[in-house]
Amino acid sequence: xxxxxxxxxxxxxxxxxxxxxxxxxxxxxxxxxxxxxxxxxxxxxxxxxxxxxxxxxxxxxxxxxxxxxxxxxxxxxxxxxxxxxxxxxxxxxxxxxxxxxxxxxxxxxxxxxxxxxxxxxxxxxxxxxxxxxxxxxxxxxxxxxxxxxxxxxxxxxxxxxxxxxxxxxxxxxxxxxxxxxxxxxxxxxxxxxxxxxxxxxxxxxxxxxxxxxxxxxxxxxxxxxxxxxxxxxxxxxxxxxxxxxxxxxxxxxxxxxxxxxxxxxxxxxxxxxxxxxxxxxxxxxxxxxxxxxxxxxxxxxxxxxxxxxxxxxxxxxxxxxxxxxxxxxxxxxxxxxxxxxxxxxxxxxxxxxxxxxxxxxxxxxxx
Numbered sequence: 510x511x512x513x514x515x516x517x518x519x520x521x522x523x524x525x526x527x528x529x530x531x532x533x534x535x536x537x538x539x540x541x542x543x544x545x546x547x548x549x550x551x552x553x554x555x556x557x558x559x560x561x562x563x564x565x566x567x568x569x570x571x572x573x574x575x576x577x578x579x580x581x582x583x584x585x586x587x588x589x590x591x592x593x594x595x596x597x598x599x600x601x602x603x604x605x606x607x608x609x610x611x612x613x614x615x616x617x618x619x620x621x622x623x624x625x626x627x628x629x630x631x632x633x634x635x636x637x638x639x640x641x642x643x644x645x646x647x648x649x650x651x652x653x654x655x656x657x658x659x660x661x662x663x664x665x666x667x668x669x670x671x672x673x674x675x676x677x678x679x680x681x682x683x684x685x686x687x688x689x690x691x692x693x694x695x696x697x698x699x700x701x702x703x704x705x706x707x708x709x710x711x712x713x714x715x716x717x718x719x720x721x722x723x724x725x726x727x728x729x730x731x732x733x734x735x736x737x738x739x740x741x742x743x744x745x746x747x748x749x750x751x752x753x754x755x756x757x758x759x760x761x762x763x764x765x766x767x768x769x770x771x772x773x774x775x776x777x778x779x780x781x782x783x784x785x786x787x788x789x790x791x792x793x794x795x796x797x798x799x800x801x802x803x804x805x806x807x808x809x810x811x812x813x814x815x816x817x818x819x820x821x822x823x824x825x826x827x828x829x830x831x832x833x834x835x836x837x838x839x840x841x842x843x844x845x846x847x848x849x850x851x852x853x854x855x856x857x858x859x860x861x862x863x864x865x866x867x868x869x870x871x872x873x874x875x876x
Contacts, residue, residue, distance in 0.1 A: 637693060656683065688869070764820070776802055
């Protein structure tokens with residue numbers, strides 16, 4: 510096996526694939542990347558047995574077909590260290606990989622391609638196409654609310670729900686919930702749900718670009734696959750039942766606050782400086798067309814902010830984790846936000862004032 514490639518053509522897909530590879534592995538081959546040369550195409554594959562990424566690159570020069578696995582980090586570090594205009598030649602000889610570029614020469618250990626595992630596929634249950642940029646936007650609007658290392662393992666990921674004509678993402682860590690819906694060319698009459706693990710969602714967000722090119726999503730009983738012209742990404746699914754998120758959405762809130770998103774975000778950020786570092790609590794005190802924000806900490810320090818808002822209703826004092834509110838302000842993208850409240854013990858519903866394609870639920874906290 511032998512091929513020649515420009516450094517720039519190899520580096521980006523190699524970085525993406527190496528991102529999937531875990532540094533500390535029980536199986537040595539899992540810290541390697543699989544290289545396959547087939548005609549004028551080179552494919553790179555990395556996996557940690559939960560997610561798998563295959564990157565594809567066209568080769569301009571003549572190559573010898575073959576397959577081998579090489580240490581992912583070392584190959585990437587070699588690429589990074591070479592000058593931008595460098596051209597690499599990789600040749601497999603006597604079980605070693607010789608990497609040459611200009612006057613540089615590296616000999617890397619290899620493991621046979623037959624040792625490299627692939628994620629077991631199940632028969633596809635559904636396939637549809639969505640815009641790459643819209644799918645990325647959906648993930649970015651929801652993924653921050655995923656749990657991390659929760660014993661309720663089904664919360665350590667994101668629910669994808671397919672319906673006739675729509676794709677919805679939902680995530681919750683038990684203290685807050687994020688939900689976003691986009692139109693999609695899905696011809697499926699009944700609601701179909703899968704849970705994609707946290708790592709799969711974060712890797713997918715890294716891969717998707719700001720382009721309107723379509724990606725193909727294939728769902729099996731235990732995996733999700735996303736395919737573009739440059740890569741194929743596969744993630745195992747989380748087994749388990751996601752909570753009934755519709756029951757969590759607060760209903761009947763009669764106190765509606767309309768505020769400038771950036772003004773509120775900045776006021777929350779300033780008040781947060783003096784909040785308790787552990788609990789991050791902040792008080793919102795509502796009165797006619799005004800909200801007062803108040804935070805304090807065990808050192809007896811205090812911050813107070815006043816902000817003009819559009820609110821006509823009875824006075825209300827309610828506490829929140831300020832980090833949760835700021836996370837929502839950072840993913841909403843319209844000028845004004847709408848917050849619907851009922852009382853000091855009920856969750857807040859936050860969304861764009863002009864659109865309801867994304868909604869966020871934040872539980873109150875006692876201060």
